[in-house]
Amino acid sequence: MAVVKLENVCKYFGSTPAVRDFNLESHEGEFVVLVGPSGCGKSTTLRMIAGLEDIDSGTLSFDGRPMQDVPVQDREIAMVFQSYALYPHRNVFENLAFALKLRRFPKAEIERRVRNAARTLDIEPLLERKPRELSGGQRQRVALGRAIVREPAVFLMDEPLSNLDAKLRVNMRAEIAKLHRRIGVTTFYVTHDQVEAMTMGDRIVVMNGGVIQQIATPLTLYDEPVNSYVAGFIGNPPMNFLSGEVGEAAGRIHGPGFEFRVEPSLQQQLARLDRREVTIGFRPEHLKPQPDDAYSVMGTVRGTIELVEQMGSTTDIRFMVDGHPLIAELPRDQTLQIKQPIELGLLAGHLHVFDSETGERLNVVAPKASADSARSDSPRGGPGPAVSAAGSRPG
Numbered sequence: 001m002a003v004v005k006l007e008n009v010c011k012y013f014g015s016t017p018a019v020r021d022f023n024l025e026s027h028e029g030e031f032v033v034l035v036g037p038s039g040c041g042k043s044t045t046l047r048m049i050a051g052l053e054d055i056d057s058g059t060l061s062f063d064g065r066p067m068q069d070v071p072v073q074d075r076e077i078a079m080v081f082q083s084y085a086l087y088p089h090r091n092v093f094e095n096l097a098f099a100l101k102l103r104r105f106p107k108a109e110i111e112r113r114v115r116n117a118a119r120t121l122d123i124e125p126l127l128e129r130k131p132r133e134l135s136g137g138q139r140q141r142v143a144l145g146r147a148i149v150r151e152p153a154v155f156l157m158d159e160p161l162s163n164l165d166a167k168l169r170v171n172m173r174a175e176i177a178k179l180h181r182r183i184g185v186t187t188f189y190v191t192h193d194q195v196e197a198m199t200m201g202d203r204i205v206v207m208n209g210g211v212i213q214q215i216a217t218p219l220t221l222y223d224e225p226v227n228s229y230v231a232g233f234i235g236n237p238p239m240n241f242l243s244g245e246v247g248e249a250a251g252r253i254h255g256p257g258f259e260f261r262v263e264p265s266l267q268q269q270l271a272r273l274d275r276r277e278v279t280i281g282f283r284p285e286h287l288k289p290q291p292d293d294a295y296s297v298m299g300t301v302r303g304t305i306e307l308v309e310q311m312g313s314t315t316d317i318r319f320m321v322d323g324h325p326l327i328a329e330l331p332r333d334q335t336l337q338i339k340q341p342i343e344l345g346l347l348a349g350h351l352h353v354f355d356s357e358t359g360e361r362l363n364v365v366a367p368k369a370s371a372d373s374a375r376s377d378s379p380r381g382g383p384g385p386a387v388s389a390a391g392s393r394p395g
Contacts, residue, residue, distance in 0.1 A: 001029045001186050002062040002076070002153035004049060009058035011044055011210075018044045020210045022058070029184040031177075033201035035191055036233070041210035042190045046156050049188060051075055062153060078147035079156040082163060084139045086131040092118075093127040096145050117148040120182065121175075137168050144179065155180075155187040161196070173200060194234050198222070206230050228359040231281050231352055237316065239281045240326040242301075243356065246276045252299075253280055253353065256322035260299030260351055266363045270353070278362070279354040284316070284329040286350035289342075297345030301326070305340045317342070 009022040019041040026032050034042035047053040049060065051072040060067045067075060086095050096114045105113075118124045121141045131139055140160060147155060160176075161169045177200050180187055191197055197204045198218045206213045206221065206229075214226045225231035231239045244253040244260075250270040253260050260280065262270065270278070288297065303321035315330045319342055328344055336342070353362045 001184060002026075003028050003064075004154060004186060004188070005059075005061045005064075006045075006049070007059045009045070009048065009060065010056050011041070011048060011053060012056050017210050019048070022212060024205060024212070024215065026186055026188075027202075029186055031180050031187045031189065031200060031202045033189045033191060033197040033204045034207060035194055035197040035204055036207035036213075037192060040207040042192075042205075042207050043158055044210075045207075046079075046158055046188055046190050049154070050077055050079055050156050076153040077156055078150045078152040078154075079158065080143050080147050080160045082159045084131070084143045084163075086139060086142060088131050091128050091130055092123065092134075092142050092145075095131070095142055096127075096149050099146065100149060113149040113151065114145075117145040120148060120179065121145050136164050137172055140164065140172055141175075144176070148179075148183065152185060155185050157187065157189045159191055160189075161191075169196075176200065195236060198234070206233060208233075224361075224364070225352070226361055226364075228279060228281065228354040228361070231354070231361070235283060237284045237327045237329065239283050239352070241279055241281050242321065242324055242326075244278055244280045246270045246273065246278060253278060253351075257303055258299065258301040258321060260346060262298075262351065262353070263349075263363070266353060269362050273355075275356075277356045279356045279359075281352040281354060282346050282350055284327040286347045287328040287330070287344040288347060289330055289334060289344060296348040298348045298351060300343050300345050302341070302343045305336055305338055305342055308336050308338060 003026055005025040006022050009019060010017065011019040022041075022045060024032070034045060036042050044053060048055050051067070051070065055068055062075070087098065090098065093114055096117060097110050100110045100113060114127075115124070118127055121144060123138065123141050123145060126134060126138060126142070131142070134142065140163075143160065157176075161172050164172060173196055176189075189200060198221075201218060203215060203217055204221055205215050208229055214221060214230045216224070221230060221234045225234060228241065232241065242255060242258060244255040244258070246253055250267040251262060253262060253270075287301070301321055303319040303326065305317050305319045306325070307318040309316040309318070310332070313332060315332050315334045315336065317328050317330060317336055319326055319328065330336075351363070354360065355362060
């Protein structure tokens with residue numbers, strides 16, 4: 001188990017920046033997820049850790065040992081790719097043992113490692129089968145087993161579940177999380193799926209345009225996003241956004257179809273703005289029907305229902321507010337019709353307010369003893385302030 005540290009790491013392809021000023025220090029045995037849209041630099045970062053891509057500037061170290069000039073085969077890493085990349089003419093045992101044979105491990109050691117990996121992944125009955133005789137999930141387990149037998153200091157996983165169907169992805173997600181708890185190896189996992197990131201990561205690195213936007217635990221990202229990009233990327237259904245205007249006394253934010261009160265601490269920040277326009281955000285589950293004394297609400301939003309989706313446990317509605325589409329997650333017993341006007345209350349304490357120009361969140365919670373949501377003093381690109389924080393391991 002290694003501590004991986006990247007300091008001010010940059011990577012360019014020609015004149016195009018792929019990764020800019022990347023700073024992260026893992027904890028020993030931590031599961032770190034890199035998440036973001038295609039082209040954000042997450043896979044490039046993983047490949048730099050592996051040694052498959054050169055670092056143009058900055059430093060990379062494992063347990064304090066510089067890695068830039070260390071060959072791939074000497075980095076004590078094991079990588080699992082999106083493709084299973086199994087040898088079709090070899091059975092499972094031979095696929096698992098292949099890398100060990102290349103390194104001339106003794107037969108007894110190869111047998112021990114392969115059997116241990118197969119037992120860990122529950123694929124012992126499959127050792128004599130060829131890849132064509134395996135399901136997608138079984139092939140993915142074999143690919144993981146090929147990494148486990150190397151007993152590395154660091155696991156690197158590049159979207160290993162993207163070739164699986166939705167149900168199997170959920171099952172394998174749980175299997176990888178359980179596997180990590182058992183073997184405890186420091187792991188870097190790349191995905192574009194924010195649900196995967198939220199359910200698997202000890203900490204999540206949200207990236208956009210090659211820049212870290214925020215590093216934090218899953219719940220911190222959800223509850224305290226540092227900018228509008230993170231707020232909109234994390235969450236399913238996504239956060240709702242509206243453009244609003246700050247009232248004369250900075251105690252309210254209003255716009256066509258909505259008006260919300262703001263807490264005193266935020267009023268002070270809003271009063272210091274040199275403009276009155278802001279962006280507000282709120283999550284679909286924090287909207288409640290028929291606002292009255294049953295809820296502690298901070299204001300209402302009014303619109304017209306465009307779509308009603310019965311989800312089983314909830315009724316999701318899509319409605320329009322002055323031409324802007326919003327989503328609300330409501331109790332399943334609601335009787336709602338398309339084109340029906342609706343008024344919903346926003347639960348107190350759940351309004352996010354962002355600077356309309358920089359995207360920076362204005363109602364920031366005071367820093368905790370943990371640094372998992374620490375912010376840099378100034379933006380380094382992208383929408384809102386980029387974040388570089390090692391954070392503390394959730395416990």
